[in-house]
Amino acid sequence: xxxxxxxxxxxxxxxxxxxxxxxxxxxxxxxxxxxxxxxxxxxxxxxxxxxxxxxxxxxxxxxxxxxxxxxxxxxxxxxxxxxxxxxxxxxxxxxxxxxxxxxxxxxxxxxxxxxxxxxxxxxxxxxxxxxxxxxxxxxxxxxxxxxxxxxxxxxxxxxxxxxxxxxxxxxxxxxxxxxxxxxxxxxxxxxxxxxxxxxxxxxxxxxxxxxxxxxxxxxxxxxxxxxxxxxxxxxxxxxxxxxxxxxxxxxxxxxxxxxxxxxxxxxxxxxxxxxxxxxxxxxxxxxxxxxxxxxxxxxxxxxxxxxxxxxxxxxxxxxxxxxxxxxxxxxxxxxxxxx
Amino acid sequence: xxxxxxxxxxxxxxxxxxxxxxxxxxxxxxxxxxxxxxxxxxxxxxxxxxxxxxxxxxxxxxxxxxxxxxxxxxxxxxxxxxxxxxxxxxxxxxxxxxxxxxxxxxxxxxxxxxxxxxxxxxxxxxxxxxxxxxxxxxxxxxxxxxxxxxxxxxxxxxxxxxxxxxxxxxxxxxxxxxxxxxxxxxxxxxxxxxxxxxxxxxxxxxxxxxxxxxxxxxxxxxxxxxxxxxxxxxxxxxxxxxxxxxxxxxxxxxxxxxx
Numbered sequence: 001x002x003x004x005x006x007x008x009x010x011x012x013x014x015x016x017x018x019x020x021x022x023x024x025x026x027x028x029x030x031x032x033x034x035x036x037x038x039x040x041x042x043x044x045x046x047x048x049x050x051x052x053x054x055x056x057x058x059x060x061x062x063x064x065x066x067x068x069x070x071x072x073x074x075x076x077x078x079x080x081x082x083x084x085x086x087x088x089x090x091x092x093x094x095x096x097x098x099x100x101x102x103x104x105x106x107x108x109x110x111x112x113x114x115x116x117x118x119x120x121x122x123x124x125x126x127x128x129x130x131x132x133x134x135x136x137x138x139x140x141x142x143x144x145x146x147x148x149x150x151x152x153x154x155x156x157x158x159x160x161x162x163x164x165x166x167x168x169x170x171x172x173x174x175x176x177x178x179x180x181x182x183x184x185x186x187x188x189x190x191x192x193x194x195x196x197x198x199x200x201x202x203x204x205x206x207x208x209x210x211x212x213x214x215x216x217x218x219x220x221x222x223x224x225x226x227x228x229x230x231x232x233x234x235x236x237x238x239x240x241x242x243x244x245x246x247x248x249x250x251x252x253x254x255x256x257x258x259x260x261x262x263x264x265x266x267x268x269x270x271x272x273x274x275x276x277x278x279x280x281x282x283x284x285x286x287x288x289x290x291x292x293x294x295x296x297x298x299x300x301x302x303x304x305x306x307x308x309x310x311x312x313x314x315x316x317x318x319x320x321x322x323x324x325x326x327x328x329x330x331x332x333x334x335x336x337x338x339x
Numbered sequence: 340x341x342x343x344x345x346x347x348x349x350x351x352x353x354x355x356x357x358x359x360x361x362x363x364x365x366x367x368x369x370x371x372x373x374x375x376x377x378x379x380x381x382x383x384x385x386x387x388x389x390x391x392x393x394x395x396x397x398x399x400x401x402x403x404x405x406x407x408x409x410x411x412x413x414x415x416x417x418x419x420x421x422x423x424x425x426x427x428x429x430x431x432x433x434x435x436x437x438x439x440x441x442x443x444x445x446x447x448x449x450x451x452x453x454x455x456x457x458x459x460x461x462x463x464x465x466x467x468x469x470x471x472x473x474x475x476x477x478x479x480x481x482x483x484x485x486x487x488x489x490x491x492x493x494x495x496x497x498x499x500x501x502x503x504x505x506x507x508x509x510x511x512x513x514x515x516x517x518x519x520x521x522x523x524x525x526x527x528x529x530x531x532x533x534x535x536x537x538x539x540x541x542x543x544x545x546x547x548x549x550x551x552x553x554x555x556x557x558x559x560x561x562x563x564x565x566x567x568x569x570x571x572x573x574x575x576x577x578x579x580x581x582x583x584x585x586x587x588x589x590x591x592x593x594x595x596x597x598x
Contacts, residue, residue, distance in 0.1 A: 076598070079435070081598065083597050100439075103439075111431060113428065115432065116429050117429050119358040119361075119362075120354075120357075124357075128350065128432075131354075132433060133342060133345070133437060134342020139408060176432065
């Protein structure tokens with residue numbers, strides 16, 4: 001199968017943020033945002049650090065990672081809106097840097113935040129967008145009506161965009177991204193800010209688009225969404241690819257057992273040696289007030305963990321159990337949670 | 340497979356024509372009210388009171404047109420740019436169109452040019468009505484008037500593209516206070532450039548102001564009997580100013596469009 005997307009050693013370094021933050025004073029002004037690291041000089045932001053990806057035509061592909069992982073930058077490069085600092089990216093076999101117009105012709109993009117043309121009505125948004133792609137009105141009008149219907153907006157065509165709810169605007173963005181029948185559809189966190197019902201409705205729409213044979217590339221930081229929708233998932237963090245596989249195989253790679261997280265009323269490090277001595281725990285760790293351990297049968301080991309904490313004079317404030325999942329895999333890969 | 344850039348350009352023009360035609364009354368109100376009020380005070384009230392000479396309106400009318408033209412052209416391009424790149428991100432649907440980004444920027448300049456010309460052609464009869472008969476006013480060369488309007492509107496639309504993409508949303512007030520307002524007052528709109536000879540330092544300092552050439556050009560074509568800069572000087576200056584701001588504006592537009 002031909003490749004819909006191919007990136008090789010993709011890098012992106014954003015220049016230092018503007019100096020105006022300095023007016024806020026203090027050492028904070030020279031810090032980079034969390035989840036990024038400085039390359040040279042303390043203030044450049046490394047958003048992508050040598051990303052290799054291959055997405056086959058017709059695939060439903062997910063980019064999973066926390067905020068600041070580099071997902072939006074990746075989508076930005078593939079949709080010609082961000083200039084890579086190094087490496088190469090091709091969409092539908094076309095180099096993004098060499099022929100951005102050819103790439104734009106073949107893609108549809110649903111942005112993270114709806115950005116409809118607010119001067120136009122819902123249907124005008126679709127008709128003008130089609131016109132930007134050279135599609136005559138005779139062809140775009142029936143298609144626009146069908147898309148509005150498919151997105152549950154059939155009766156909102158003449159509405160001003162501002163009269164639409166957030167979910168409706170998001171669906172209008174999907175309709176707009178499809179009006180010119182692109183080969184590849186990019187969606188950047190399409191369900192952020194949607195209520196659960198609207199989210200499920202959107203999932204259905206995406207599944208049916210995928211069944212039509214379209215390549216879909218979606219970013220998300222919702223595990224469940226990635227798990228349910230995507231055929232293959234790339235887990236990225238700090239601009240690097242950490243894992244790439246089907247959701248089922250990724251889940252199987254999750255470290256054995258249930259993730260046990262215990263929050264103590266103070267520094268957890270003194271309790272760590274006692275945990276390391278417990279054979280039923282496969283992996284243990286301590287960070288600030290947090291104890292982390294994995295065990296096949298969590299219920300049996302919790303009393304022992306609590307005793308170990310009490311022996312060093314700490315009281316448990318909270319206990320959380322997470323069965324093996326993409327979530328536990330992510331924590332084991334990155335040492336931190338998704339959100 | 341990709342549509343021709345002209346076809347995409349045509350669609351961009353149709354979009355702006357659709358939006359502008361709907362907003363036209365508000366646009367004219369926003370951009371021409373100030374010059375018209377100025378006309379009422381300096382072109383009607385003060386002459387009536389006898390504070391200014393009768394002949395002053397001949398120098399004022401072309402300047403008022405120049406201000407309307409410049410103000411409308413800058414606003415027509417700069418305000419949407421600041422909003423689009425700042426918070427609404429509306430322009431992103433056009434940045435996804437299968438053309439080079441500069442095509443989108445050039446379309447914005449042309450749309451602004453047309454709006455600036457409409458503003459000037461709207462103010463012309465209104466100002467003439469308010470001022471009453473104007474000595475030496477001539478429409479003998481109306482095609483040259485149109486040409487001068489076109490040149491001035493284009494230069495200021497290009498300037499608007501640069502301003503709108505170079506400054507951040509939160510500085511928009513600063514832009515009008517520090518750049519546009521001094522430009523209007525020191526743009527030889529309310530007095531002919533030759534008359535500044537009585538304050539030579541100012542006369543040469545104002546030459547950096549693009550509005551000077553528009554105002555003087557308007558004088559040259561509308562009230563040719565009154566003192567004004569040579570039209571060739573005006574035309575060359577406006578072409579150079581346009582070229583500079585098109586080049587700068589396309590660069591800053593590209594910087595905002597692609598991070």
